[in-house]
Amino acid sequence: xxxxxxxxxxxxxxxxxxxxxxxxxxxxxxxxxxxxxxxxxxxxxxxxxxxxxxxxxxxxxxxxxxxxxxxxxxxxxxxxxxxxxxxxxxxxxxxxxxxxxxxxxxxxxxxxxxxxxxxxxxxxxxxxxxxxxxxxxxxxxxx
Numbered sequence: 373x374x375x376x377x378x379x380x381x382x383x384x385x386x387x388x389x390x391x392x393x394x395x396x397x398x399x400x401x402x403x404x405x406x407x408x409x410x411x412x413x414x415x416x417x418x419x420x421x422x423x424x425x426x427x428x429x430x431x432x433x434x435x436x437x438x439x440x441x442x443x444x445x446x447x448x449x450x451x452x453x454x455x456x457x458x459x460x461x462x463x464x465x466x467x468x469x470x471x472x473x474x475x476x477x478x479x480x481x482x483x484x485x486x487x488x489x490x491x492x493x494x495x496x497x498x499x500x501x502x503x504x505x506x507x508x509x510x511x512x513x514x515x
Contacts, residue, residue: 396423408497409501412424418509453477456473
């Protein structure tokens with residue numbers, strides 16, 4: 373469900389959302405994203421390969437930054453949980469609120485690990501696709 377697509381200033385937050393600019397580079401990128409970055413789209417000219425590689429590099433940089441942000445959030449969440457954990461286990465907390473906070477952090481860490489690894493896997497797949505595009509460009513330059 374795409375609730376926010378009609379809102380001004382909406383920026384797509386998924387690599388599978390259609391990029392704002394609909395041009396040849398966006399078309400090539402979407403074809404690559406649909407294959408989950410497993411294979412480059414069809415027969416590409418050298419100009420298309422260059423365009424796709426530049427576009428993929430820009431998207432890859434954005435995904436890397438997003439991954440770094442989520443890793444930092446996961447690290448802080450985990451650190452806070454492990455600071456509270458010994459007090460929770462020893463029963464030193466006299467406050468139900470702190471007990472509930474520790475339990476909430478525990479329940480948030482588990483799904484957040486999956487969120488982070490989703491970003492990690494996507495960045496790795498995009499990086500491998502970019503390397504394949506670069507290899508094709510180098511092979512075309514060698515001909």
